[in-house]
Structures are given as structure tokens and as C-alpha cells.
Amino acid sequence: MKRSAYFISDGTGITAETLGQSLLAQFENITFSKFTRPYIDSVEKARAMVQQINTAAEVDGERPIIFDTIVDREIRDVLAQCNGFMIDIFASFLAPLEQELSSRSSYSVGKAHSIGQNSNYAERISAVNFALDNDDGARTQHYDKADLILVGVSRCGKTPTCLYMALQYGIRAANYPLTEDDMERLQLPAALTPYKKKLFGLSIDPDRLTAIRNERKPNSRYASFAQCEFEVREVEGLFRRENIPHINSTHFSVEEISAKILVEQGVERRLK
């Protein structure tokens, strides 16, 4: 069975998309075709949207599921005429919140993901630059300004995790690769020892690491299972000896790895 799902907003569509994805993920036996439709901010665009939804309803033989965060009443009323099953996110929660907060909602469009609302927007972009400048051990002289320093073998997921934490939460995360040299010394690189409390280790299953490295450098010693297994074993030993908190990234997304690191290190997200 196949159903269409639309995430519709007068802003970026991120809220409708995030909530919609979460809810639909609970129905594993249904295949959804998913479409995000941002900036539906006029009656004309809403009318065109209704046509698109109605066409999908005909093709699918089932009405699409619509998640919307449209603020404007008139535009929402037009959209509501479509042949879809409406999950109206703002309408469901804004009225009870207004009552609890004894305050009127501003009903302003596109607030959540705008720069204006984000007092920490500049901080997020600056954290992205920090992650890029301090990626892969490139520089170590700014570790005093880091919130976190991820350590682990090459290609275990350090960089995407740092970028995610920077973009999403404005967290300044550097990363430092533990290479064969460090392993043979069996101790923490000197650049890291002053910042031991900021360190968090990423590990990975050797066979997964082998697969990832083979995509970068096929059939190299670097990508061999023996080398990957050796590095992972040495690094995990180091984490244990030095009491560095660590997780195995193999089965986790950057979202999950980030959430786990922040909980474990007690770092608060920088939310506006």
C-alpha cells in the first residue's frame, strides 16, 4: 500500500516535515511518498497545492496525509478544502498554549527558522567555521575555545558529527584523528592532554570502517580489515585506559551520536 504525504508550510517547512516524518515513521508497513512544500504563503499557491493533492489522491486511490503549519487562517482554509487527511499542527496546539500563557500568539509566518528569531544564528555559523577550521587535527591552538573535541580513528564519523552539532546547536566541536603514530606510543597526543575533559571518543566496528575506507582508498593498506581492526582495538584500549567517554558510532545517526554526546558530557544545546 502506498500513500502520499505532504509537509506544507508558509515558511521553510522544517517543522511540518520533522513532525510528519516522526509520526509516519510509526507506520512501518506503509510506504509513503513524501513531499515538502515550503513558502505556500498566498491563496493562489494554496489553490495550486489543493490541485496537486487532489491529483495525488486520484492516482493513489487514497487521500494523502497533510501536515501543515500554515499560520494565515485564509490560506489554511483554502488548503483545508483539499481531498487530504489534515493534521493541522498549529491549530491543535496554539489555542491551548495561548490559554496557558495568558498571551496571544503573534500568528506571524516563518518565525521558527528565521535569522531574526535566532539570536544564536551568528553563533551557529561561527560554530560551523570553527568545526571546519579545527577539523581533522588541522589546528590545535584553538582547543581552549572548543566545547568538545571528538577523537577517534580516521573515517569513524567525527567530521559529520561536529558539523551537525555546530549547524544545529551552535556547539563548537573540534576533532582530532588518532593515527598509527599515536597508537604505537599508546598515549594521548600531547596536543590533547590539556583538554582531557573536553574529549569524547568515537569508535566503530572494524568491518564497517573497512567498508567506508574502501570507498575512499580502495584496496589500500589503510582500508584493509587487519589495519582497521588494529586501529579500532588500540583506540578503544586508549579510551578505556584514559577514561575517555566514548560510543560506538556504527549503528547511530549523527543526530543520535550528537544527542548522546551532549547528554554524557553535560553540554547544553545553544537554543535561541
Added chain:
Amino acid sequence: MKRSAYFISDGTGITAETLGQSLLAQFENITFSKFTRPYIDSVEKARAMVQQINTAAEVDGERPIIFDTIVDREIRDVLAQCNGFMIDIFASFLAPLEQELSSRSSYSVGKAHSIGQNSNYAERISAVNFALDNDDGARTQHYDKADLILVGVSRCGKTPTCLYMALQYGIRAANYPLTEDDMERLQLPAALTPYKKKLFGLSIDPDRLTAIRNERKPNSRYASFAQCEFEVREVEGLFRRENIPHINSTHFSVEEISAKILVEQGVERRLK
């Protein structure tokens, strides 16, 4: 007036946080202290959470607002005993969805942001690597594999936008800086001409550009207002002459810039 708000989940907390942030953004006259609490996945953790919320209620003199996406009924019931105003996201929408889809929700924890659910997870990480490898014109030989190529002056926001689209949507976005050399020739760099349909221009207000460049290279010619104004004028002229779609990034977040680019270029997000 100050209120505490908690985004509580048995998974990463991203859904609760995203929806909560969007709703709270509608109440501009209230200052919220916001806390994300992921992995509240046991009765014990829920009890500790209740205590934390009740303490905040006492300190604030107002009950906190709670956005939760906890799936397990027993854990949710414990949390519901707190002295907070509950916005129970899944409870509100799962039952109507079950009816519409004639299907039972799996009530499984942490689905939305896990690797398993994300059939496109590998694609997202590979898109991040693509963005990094093809950042700042470093390489141009893989543009055939790009979904998009962002062009603009140095420091107008190309890299964070590419990284956001990659991480969030698995979109392969390269970026190419238009430098003074290109401007004096007043034509598109040869590396870009075969891929004109993939190009999207970012512009920026000269005074904002001056401020950003001064943070990187204080008091340089590169960061002077005269230079910034010249480059922006030349580049905007090029966009117009070459009919390259473009937006001014000054007042938009990476989320907004990305959403606008995808709409304009007709690129669909890679949603699982």
C-alpha cells in the same frame, strides 16, 4: 515574564524540540528558558525529570511547558504527574492517524532519527563528504555528480548552506567562489559553463560582507567596504546577464536559503 520549557523524548528529542521551538516562537513577549532532555527511556529517568520540572516550577512561580514525544505509555504516565503544562505530541496525532491509515502505530522508540529508518542515511553522509571535497572551488571535476553548484563572492554563506543541504537532505551541493579574476573577465569561469543549469547564486549586502570578512582578516583590502561593494556589484551583474537564479542571503538563515533554492531549482529533498 520568564517560563521554562522542556523538550522531552525517549529518542534524540529533535521532533519535540523542533515543534516546541516553532510553537514558542509565536509568543514573542515571553522569554523562555529552553531545555532538551533526550533519552528519557525509563521510569527512573522520568521520575528524575518530574523532580527537575517541579523544581523549575517552584523557582519560576509558573509551571513549565512540556513538549514530549515519549512513546512508552508507562513512562509517559510518570512524566504526566509533573507540575507542567503538557503538550503531548504523539498522543494528539497518532490515534487519528491510525484510524485514517487503518493501521496500528508500532509505538517504537526513536524511529525518526535513527539510521535504520533512514534508508538515505548513507546518502546524507556521502553528500557531506561531497560538499567538503567540492568546497570553495577546490575541485571542479566532479560537478557532473552535483545536484547544485552555489556561486558567489567569498564569505557570502555558500559553505554552511551546502553543508546544511547535505546533512539535512542528502543533496550534493558544490560551491565555487567568484573571485576578482572572474569579475574582470565579466564572464562565467570555464569550469562552470557546462553546468549552468545547476548554478545558483548567493548575494549579500556589502556592509554585512564587510563585517564578516573583517572577522576573518581584519583591516585587509579583502575586507574593505570598497572591495566588498565592488565584488557584490560585479557578481550581481553577472547573475543577471547570465540569467543565474540568485538570492540575497543577508537576512535569511541557512534553513531559509536552502528551502528557497530547492523551490526555485525544483530539486526534491531526499526524504527517506
